Amino acid sequence: MKLDHSTLMLARDARSHYDAYEVLQEKTSELRRTQSNKIEEHQKKFKDLSVPMPLTEHDMDLSTPALVCLAFSIELHVKLLLHTYDITARGHDIGKLMKKLPEAETAYISNHPYFHPSQQGEGFFENIDKASNLFIRTRYYYENMGTLISNTGFCITLAKVIRKRIVERVPYLRNDLGVFSK
16 A cells, blocks of 8 residues: 555545544534523423524534534545555445455454444445445435435444554554544
8 A cells, every 4th residue: 555645634534524523413412402401491481372482503403514524534434444455436435435345354344343233244234325325415415305314323333443444454544543442
């Protein structure tokens, strides 16, 4: 594998998009707590009246940008792992990208103990199918307003497992990628 500037940028982007996901997800949780309290107060104040609740900055929902960041981070992690095998890939489909990995690598990842037992083996590939176009579906949700089915916990674990594999294959990238505690 050629370790060059683009490899380091790919590693840093994979990490920064994951970090952005975590920040946005925490902010979303905080906003939801605030909104829940606000709804409760409004219901008490206007118990018997039909008064609509005004929107404020606390009514923002950052879950879509958080999912976009998570999905893009996974894509970049998979592409970086492919790069460690000197495989270059394009596209956003996680399933198609994963199929480009060597069979032994896919088998290792799909049975990794970080995944819940129901997410290993065949369950892994079912979850990959759901996550395959997560970036496109979250980035362009307004073009197809259908139901989004995805397992965020699986996606987080996938990013962690792939990051761990990258660092095992190329220890030099440890500082650029960072390391998950588990």
